[in-house]
Amino acid sequence: MKFDNPEDIIQLTPLWEGERFPNGRPKVPSDILRRMRKITLEEAWGPLWNRGYTNQFEGDLKIVHPDRVMVGRAVTAVMVPKRPDLHDALMKYGHEQEGRRGFFNQWVIDSIGEDDVVVVDLYDKIYQGTYVGGNLSTAIAARTKQGGAVIWGGIRDYQQVVHIDGINVYYRGSDPTAIADCTMTGMNVPARIGKAVCLPGDIVLGSPTGVIFIPPHLAELTVVQAEKSQVRDVFGFIRLKEGVYTTAQIDAAWNVELWEDFLRWFNGADEAAEYRHLTWERELEEARKLPGGPGGPGGDVRL
Known part of the structure; x- marks a missing residue:
């Protein structure tokens, strides 16, 4: 032993x-x-x-x-x-x-x-x-x-x-x-x-x-998913205060237009600067595949 x-x-x-x-x-x-x-x-x-x-x-x-x-x-x-x-x-x-x-x-x-x-x-x-x-x-x-x-x-x-x-x-x-x-x-x-x-x-x-x-093999995935949740919450709080979306829209699966609005904000907002190492291609692509396509119901995909 x-x-x-x-x-x-x-x-x-x-x-x-x-x-x-x-x-x-x-x-x-x-x-x-x-x-x-x-x-x-x-x-x-x-x-x-x-x-x-x-x-x-x-x-x-x-x-x-x-x-x-x-x-x-x-x-x-x-x-x-x-x-x-x-x-x-x-x-x-x-x-x-x-x-x-x-x-x-x-x-x-x-x-x-x-x-x-x-x-x-x-x-x-x-x-x-x-x-x-x-x-x-x-x-x-x-x-x-x-x-x-x-x-x-x-x-x-x-x-x-x-x-x-x-x-x-x-x-x-x-x-x-x-x-x-x-x-x-x-x-x-x-x-x-x-x-x-x-x-x-x-x-x-x-x-x-x-x-x-x-577990070590899940450590990076865990961090990435947490960071994505955090920055999406920041965006959601901002848009709710502005009256752009309802809570139902923010809490539900995002459609393509909402994802595109988020990505424009993500790429330019000071509040998102510390999260810009994250990528979103998978989420946007999955949203486009769902029924209705662009403009239809989007998807919120777990990593």
């Missing part, structure tokens, strides 16, 4: 076709992470739900900084209650065969880098289940720059953690005890966080309502 095994990680994430870290973990581009920070959790949820990914969200968590959005690539860990023979064998293997130092939680945090988020299934253990405190949270902040942690378990040193810049932590509860009587059985393996499943390399989007785990 190996921790953080590249062959296992690649096997778990076959739909990812992009760059990978040396350990095989999918490396979603930094630009996608940057854009992800500007979308809402609900905007990310829709594309996943519509594609059958219905176990990606968990909201029953406390948050160190509820007003901050957290985005990063998942580094996962799975813990179980301590059984002495298993615990000793895995600790010995990690120390002697893989050169790791300290306790299991330190192994994981020593492996993370910029824009990572530590995602830990600690089986809802809080008493002696405090995965991070002041020191390890400081290490996470230093290594990830703007990442953090999602812990289905506990934390300690809350009064220190809350003052650490560049980190957010989602957790189940706090306790003054140190972590004990638990064993890590997997690193960068599938992890369960409440009702949600997270794989290594998933994009973690944390909001005031909870966390969602976005």
Whole structure:
């Protein structure tokens, strides 16, 4: 049994076709992470739900900084209650065969880098289940720059953690005890966080309502669809205030004339400047194919 095994990680994430870290973990581009920070959790949820990914969200968590959005690539860990023979064998293997130092939680945090988020299934253990405190949270902040942690378990040193810049932590509860009587059985393996499943390399989007785990092969699509929804809303609000369209027209499938009005606005309006990397040929072409053709009922096509 190996921790953080590249062959296992690649096997778990076959739909990812992009760059990978040396350990095989999918490396979603930094630009996608940057854009992800500007979308809402609900905007990310829709594309996943519509594609059958219905176990990606968990909201029953406390948050160190509820007003901050957290985005990063998942580094996962799975813990179980301590059984002495298993615990000793895995600790010995990690120390002697893989050169790791300290306790299991330190192994994981020593492996993370910029824009990572530590995602830990600690089986809802809080008493002696405090995965991070002041020191390890400081290490996470230093290594990830703007990442953090999602812990289905506990934390300690809350009064220190809350003052650490560049980190957010989602957790189940706090306790003054140190972590004990638990064993890590997997690193960068599938992890369960409440009702949600997270794989290594998933994009973690944390909001005031909870966390969602976005498969890497759907990250760009999720961002693009969210951005398209945002800019169409901006256009719709403007035209509604101007009295050009009714709410029924804006909320229904757009006809070709409405799409063409939108595209003229999109290509020239200051409000649309940050969205001009988006393209709309597919939507316009699909609208033209629907009954009635130009001027008839249009289509609003999901990506």
